[in-house]
Amino acid sequence: MSKALLLALSLIAGPAWADWQLNMNEGVTALSREIFDLHMLIFWICVAIGVVVFGVMFYSIFKHRKSKGAVADHWHENTTVEVIWTVVPFVILIGMAVPATATLIDMYDTSEADVDIQITGYQWKWRYQYLDEDIDFFSNLSTPRDEIVNASAKNPNYLLEVDNPLVIPANKKVRFLITANDVIHSWWVPHFAVKKDAIPGFINESWVNVEEPGVYRGQCTELCGKDHGFMPVVVEVKSEADYAKWVADQKAMKLAMAGEASKEFSMDDLIAKGEGVYNTACAGCHQPNGQGIPGAFPAITGSAIATGAIDAHIDIIVNGKAGTAMQAFKEQLSAVDIAAVVTYQRNALGNSVGDMVQPSAIQK
Amino acid sequence: MATVDVDLPHVKDEDPHHHGPAKGIGRWLFTTNHKDIGSMYLIFSLCMFMIGGIMALIIRAELFQPGLQLVEPNFFNQMTTMHGLIMVFGAVMPAFVGLANWMIPMQIGAPDMALPRMNNWSFWILPFAFLILLSSLFMPGGAPNFGWTFYAPLSTTYAPESVTFFIFGVHIMGASSIMGAINIIATILNMRAPGMTLMKMPLFVWTWLITAFLLIAVMPVLAGVVTMMLMDIHFGTSFFNAAGGGDPVLFQHVFWFFGHPEVYIMILPAFGIISEIIPTFARKRLFGYSSMVYAVASIALLSFVVWAHHMFTVGMPLVGEVFFMFATMLIAVPTGVKVFNWIATMFRGSMTFETPMLFALAFVVLFTIGGFSGLMLAIAPADFQYHDTYFVVAHFHYVLVPGAIFSIMAATYYWLPKWTGHQLNETMGKFHFWLSFVGVNITFFPMHFVGLAGMPRRIPDYALQFADFNSMASVGAFIFGFSQLVFIYNIIQNVRVGEKATAQVWEGANGLEWTIPSPAPYHTFSTPPKVD
Secondary structure (H helix, E strand, O other), X not given: OHHHXXXXXXXXXXXXXXXXXXXXXXXXXXXXXXXXXXXXXXXXXXXXXXXXXXXXXXXXXXXXXXXXXXXXXXXXXXXXXXXXXXXXXXXXXXHHHHHHHHHHHHHOOOOOOOEEEEEEEEOOEEEEEEOOOOEEEEEOEOOOHHHHOOOOOOOOOOOOOEOOOEEEEOOOOEEEEEEEOOOOEEEEEHHHOEEEEEOOOOOEEEEEOOOOOEEEEEEEOOOOOOOHHHOEEEEEEEOHHHHHHHHHHHHHHHHHHHHHOOOOOOHHHHHHHHHHHHHHHHHHHHOOOOOOEOOOEOOOOOOOOOOOOHHHHHHHHHHOOOOOOOOOOOOOOOHHHHHHHHHHHHHOOOOXXXXXXOHHHOOO | OOOOOOOXXXXXXXXXXXXXXXXXXXXXXXXXXXXXXXHHHXXXXXXHHHHHHHHHHHHHHHOOOOOOOOOOHHHHHHHHHHHHHHHHHHXXXXXXXXXXXXXXXXXXXXXXXXXXXXXXXXXXXXXXXXXXHHHHHHOOXXXXXXXOOOOOOOOOOOOOOOHHHHHHHHHHHHHHHHHHHHXXXXXXXXXXXXXXXXXXXXXXXXXXXXXXXXXXXXXXHHHHHHHHHHHHHHOOOOOOOHHHOOOHHHHHHHHHHHHHHHHHHOOHHHHXXXXXXXXXXXOOOOOOHHHHHHHHHHHHHHHXXXXXXXXXXXXXXXXXXXXHXXXXXXXXXXXXXXXXXXXXXXXXXXXXXXXXHHHHHHHHHHHHHHHHHHHHHHOHHHHHHHOOEHHHHHHHHHHHHHHHHHHHHHHHHHHHHHHHOEOOOHHHHHHHHHHHHHHHHHHHHHHHHHHHHOOEOOOOOOOHHHHHHHHHHHHHHHHHHHHHHHHHHHHHHHHHOOOEOOOOOOOOOOOHHHHOOOOOOOOXXXXXXXXX
């Protein structure tokens, strides 16, 4: 009963999720509805063919059985029938191909966009760069580790929540330029019917025009390594006025961050801040306890780099290590974050080097 | 067309009735007998089916509830990868080769395969290929974890070190398949009994002939793509490395040029098996024999021009999308013809429902459902919503499990009395069928729903709204998995005991294999039969 009520409520609530959801989301754009209609058209054609085919089959199974005294006929070919059931499906297929091609042409029309956003897949996060504004940020999973390992109750947006969602304006044609930094990812928001592979060395295009403000959630859909299941996509669609305000806020925030970088921090402050950075940016591979995964990701605890010269330690975090999964973090983390995480790694996770670095000393 | 060569000197001086198998382990190591080799292929495939099945159950156990319970994501990825590789290359393909070894000589009236020593070799390298692959589970960094489709650069620059062993294993499997295919073609084209023209061959022989050509065409492509990976990993080339001027999408084109014919390699012999079983139990000749042959041939030809339908979201140009959509939709026509023919065979027949027939009927219904979802996936714009979701997982498991694997089970029950000389225990056979049928549908049908609702494939943990159908699928998987113990029990029991089977075995059975006694003697058709 409560489940039925929940179902009814969630249907009213529109894009809210429903348990026991059976069908594709209709989505929130003209194009997504067009694709949904196409999906339903082909589905019902399949149902109709299935009813006829299985109908005849089950009729024979019930009627033409030996236990009912059925005696087998001797015919085993009929050219007319065979031509008919070759030609009829062919005609049905043409009937499906025509609307499908029309929709495909619409999907590929990325011209005359109002906003251009570059989306870059990283192991295992998304980077959003607004090409016309000076906005550039990373979007990480924000579901607490405790919920994933079943140490605390899961919230309703479990695994579908991020720290910094992509923000786009409603009623504008937004063009996405999709690429990747390391392996192939795929950026998908079911309610937009936008799914495009993010491929290193390629820039793929896709677009969306959402009519209603709201929050829409999706996931990476191309296996991209260990945490493929943990890199959601969250898009916040704002009205034009709210979007303009958000853009202004982002710019103000960026100025404030630049000021932070010249401040002096105490070691305790850096370690405290570094822990948070470590858990978001490093723990995925090097593990929350710093032990790494033998054979795949090296440990931080007792590592030659994290306990050796601090300049080399900063360098590998800033520039990464080519040909491995170790990314360059210079664009992902602020100078404050890098200083904090270096200090944290040297003085926690079982390491106790005792030195620290200030944000002002980080050369990006 | 070459005539049957009965004057091979080493065959001539042997009296088949006084020449049984060698004793001890040597019989199996050095055998060149098609029946022995067929049995070894089948037993090997059953072992792989169990190992791959255990991996599937680990996957389903982890997915029973949201959250990480049993395994780490990295190990989960190893399980999905190894499950796919083992089921495709270790279970389904060797099972069909085993059936081909047993049945093709007996169905065309040949004394053995054309190249018996190569036959021994192509089997015996296979266990080593899989030992190498399985041993990677115990290597530092773990087994391959990049999916059975091993897309670069995840499988090159970012792969665990065991990828080199994976490449070596794939090479050996490929060599084994190519040799098996050459042997089958040589046998079918050269060793048919006098009077058995091509268009008189049983459909199982026809489908295998076409499958063998597919294997020879595409296994070298697979070998090529893994060699390019090897070069990228160890010798500094950049075939698939964008940073070195290479092209990650090239990998997918080459892989799927192999991969799409490969999926037909796993289903065409199944079509042949079903086309043998349905006429037997409907007691009516197969409807539209020649259109069946033409349908299989056109499916095989079309399979070479549809590969990029696996890649609709990679950013192909519009014209590419449209071409591959149309070509893919075309495959529905010959596939439809086959289904219609099977149903026309049943229509106005005189049907009984022994275990092989039940599996065959389930095949027709469930494979057709898999075909419908395949048609939906062919519609490129809709594929943007289906691609890489559980809808795809549901689709290909419907064509592979109640498709290919049910056909293998049907074939096993159908020909087992001929192999062992014992009638089937129908009660136990039906018990196995109904458990499998129910289990398979509880496992895979809900996957359509979670896929459409937006659950991506290959994830170890999922959002809460997918929880209910996932636990249902996991329950089904355990039912299906454990019901295969009944299958093993049935086979072992049938080998050991049972009512003596007649040569005919099934009332409505037709074909040369039913003219020889059950169990089939170690050597059959040393003198070719005459086919009218």
